[in-house]
Amino acid sequence: MDKFLVSFIGLLMTVSGIIGTSLSDNLATLGELVDPEIEVDDTELTEIQSWTSQCGGEVLVNVDSFGAVGDGVSDDTQAFVSAWNKACSTPKSVFLVPIGRRYLVNATSFIGPLVIQMDGTIVAPDEPKNWDPKFQRIWLGFTILEGVIFQGSGVIDGSGSKWWAASCKRNKTNPCNGAPTALTIDSSSGVKVKGLTFRNSQQIHFTIARSDSVLVSEVLIIGPEDSPNTDGIHIVESTNVVIQKTKIGTGDDCISIIDSSTSIKMKKIYCGPGHGISIGRLGKNNATDFVSHVVLDTAFLKDTTNGVRIKTWQGGSGYARAIRFENVRMEDVENPIIIDQFYCDSPTTCKNQTAAVEISQIWYRNISGTTKSELAMKFACSDTVPCTKIVLSNINLVKTDGTAQTYCHSASGFSYGTVQPSADCLSSDQDLLIDQLKDANAEDEEPRIDTLFTLSSHPFMPTVMKGYDP
Ligand SMILES: *[C@@H]1O[C@H](CO)[C@@H](O)[C@H](O)[C@H]1NC(C)=O
Ligand SMILES: *[C@@H]1O[C@H](CO)[C@@H](O)[C@H](O)[C@H]1NC(C)=O
Numbered sequence: 001m002d003k004f005l006v007s008f009i010g011l012l013m014t015v016s017g018i019i020g021t022s023l024s025d026n027l028a029t030l031g032e033l034v035d036p037e038i039e040v041d042d043t044e045l046t047e048i049q050s051w052t053s054q055c056g057g058e059v060l061v062n063v064d065s066f067g068a069v070g071d072g073v074s075d076d077t078q079a080f081v082s083a084w085n086k087a088c089s090t091p092k093s094v095f096l097v098p099i100g101r102r103y104l105v106n107a108t109s110f111i112g113p114l115v116i117q118m119d120g121t122i123v124a125p126d127e128p129k130n131w132d133p134k135f136q137r138i139w140l141g142f143t144i145l146e147g148v149i150f151q152g153s154g155v156i157d158g159s160g161s162k163w164w165a166a167s168c169k170r171n172k173t174n175p176c177n178g179a180p181t182a183l184t185i186d187s188s189s190g191v192k193v194k195g196l197t198f199r200n201s202q203q204i205h206f207t208i209a210r211s212d213s214v215l216v217s218e219v220l221i222i223g224p225e226d227s228p229n230t231d232g233i234h235i236v237e238s239t240n241v242v243i244q245k246t247k248i249g250t251g252d253d254c255i256s257i258i259d260s261s262t263s264i265k266m267k268k269i270y271c272g273p274g275h276g277i278s279i280g281r282l283g284k285n286n287a288t289d290f291v292s293h294v295v296l297d298t299a300f301l302k303d304t305t306n307g308v309r310i311k312t313w314q315g316g317s318g319y320a321r322a323i324r325f326e327n328v329r330m331e332d333v334e335n336p337i338i339i340d341q342f343y344c345d346s347p348t349t350c351k352n353q354t355a356a357v358e359i360s361q362i363w364y365r366n367i368s369g370t371t372k373s374e375l376a377m378k379f380a381c382s383d384t385v386p387c388t389k390i391v392l393s394n395i396n397l398v399k400t401d402g403t404a405q406t407y408c409h410s411a412s413g414f415s416y417g418t419v420q421p422s423a424d425c426l427s428s429d430q431d432l433l434i435d436q437l438k439d440a441n442a443e444d445e446e447p448r449i450d451t452l453f454t455l456s457s458h459p460f461m462p463t464v465m466k467g468y469d470p
């Protein structure tokens with residue numbers, strides 16, 4: 001496993017090396033992400049090849065050899081579990097889901113470490129009534145993985161339509177029960193997921209929870225616009241996560257980041273339909289959450305209900321800070337830029353409270369496109385804990401009838417460069433304005449905000465090496 005780990009780390013380093021350098025990729029490239037054929041960096045291909053050759057002589061543990069039928073109808077759960085156990089007890093083994101077949105697999109919990117080559121389709125039984133209640137929120141659950149790669153052209157198909165119909169969001173007479181997440185990676189580190197496709201998950205497609213150093217690359221997620229709670233990638237209490245070259249169209253957030261998650265980099269993301277890229281919900285049930293060092297760089301959002309969003313519940317505490325959204329193009333987005341500290345996703349109305357998650361150091365840079373609603377930018381912050389240090393630069397969000405505007409409530413910060421619609425409603429952060437305003441008219445020169453942004457003074461660099469010193 002050692003060589004594999006080294007090359008995996010090399011790969012992560014390559015990725016983190018890209019971060020901070022300016023991107024030459026333009027929108028045209030992102031537009032092509034509609035096509036699942038996503039371009040791969042040469043560097044990365046080389047790394048993958050070297051990994052493959054290192055693993056060339058390793059033991060393939062094929063689920064077919066353990067009695068998997070692969071007709072999409074026979075229950076292959078036991079074959080998967082047996083193959084997994086065999087692979088786990090065999091050094092240098094690769095767990096193989098072969099191409100060209102469809103495997104019906106019931107809710108299962110796998111415990112690592114392993115390499116997973118997934119080329120076939122894994123499909124969930126479609127009847128919620130028969131689902132094992134022990135696995136209410138899990139379909140394919142992987143825990144305690146270390147240095148594992150999931151790769152291949154395989155499809156994870158949640159067969160979610162009956163679950164959606166049973167959702168209380170579809171029909172208020174239904175009880176509000178949770179439904180399974182298609183793939184969960186929990187309490188793991190050094191995990192890479194590359195090339196897989198997720199379809200029609202029961203609820204969330206892919207959750208990364210309580211994990212460190214996770215790279216997700218070239219993943220495709222497809223769910224219908226009206227499928228309830230089907231977030232694309234859901235990051236929970238995790239650190240050093242990179243999501244890149246990924247295309248997501250679904251019925252909820254394309255990416256959501258919650259609980260105490262830090263050092264999250266999203267790069268080259270296509271989102272739509274869906275609810276946009278969300279930090280939060282934070283602070284639900286008076287929770288204390290700390291989210292910082294999040295970057296979204298280069299994204300294209302189309303026909304989404306939100307663009308880049310931070311959402312918190314009333315009554316929470318902690319903070320969301322040092323967050324940067326940049327180089328984003330939006331097309332027909334309902335709320336392109338939004339901070340909502342009055343978020344309430346509950347059948348009953350939520351009371352306003354004095355406690356709130358503190359939002360500060362949020363930087364929006366080079367964001368353009370079309371808004372569907374008048375409120376191109378909305379900063380709705382807590383009365384008692386205002387948002388501070390909101391910085392806008394080079395924003396151009398238009399509505400066809402020319403009525404785009406900015407809403408501010410309890411929010412301060414400043415803008416420089418072209419900002420359309422204007423954000424004059426942000427009350428100025430006096431202490432921020434010392435030198436900045438002098439530079440505000442100098443188009444080429446950015447205000448010196450490095451003192452405000454840990455992000456810009458230290459280029460984002462996930463500490464992927466943690467625990468992997470070779
Ligand atoms: C899945 O597991 C449940 C509970 O053990 C069982 O009732 C159901 O028949 C299984 N479904 C399939 C397709 O194996
Ligand atoms: C909602 O569910 C109830 C009870 O199952 C059913 O009678 C009703 O027709 C459903 N409504 C819609 C809009 O599907």
Ligand SMILES: *[C@@H]1O[C@H](CO)[C@@H](O)[C@H](O)[C@H]1NC(C)=O
Pocket residue numbers: 285286315353
């Ligand atoms: C959150 O705190 C408020 C104020 O202390 C309290 O009224 C409310 O019941 C709490 N909510 C929950 C879900 O604990």
Ligand SMILES: *[C@@H]1O[C@H](CO)[C@@H](O)[C@H](O)[C@H]1NC(C)=O
Pocket residue numbers: 025026027298299326327328329366367
């Ligand atoms: C602004 O963002 C767009 C969309 O991602 C990108 O094409 C363009 O190159 C960026 N401009 C600059 C100056 O970085």
Ligand SMILES: *[C@@H]1O[C@H](CO)[C@@H](O)[C@H](O)[C@H]1NC(C)=O
Pocket residue numbers: 342349350351352383409
């Ligand atoms: C909470 O406070 C906001 C801002 O002051 C206000 O717009 C909103 O109506 C209040 N909501 C409730 C439920 O009181």
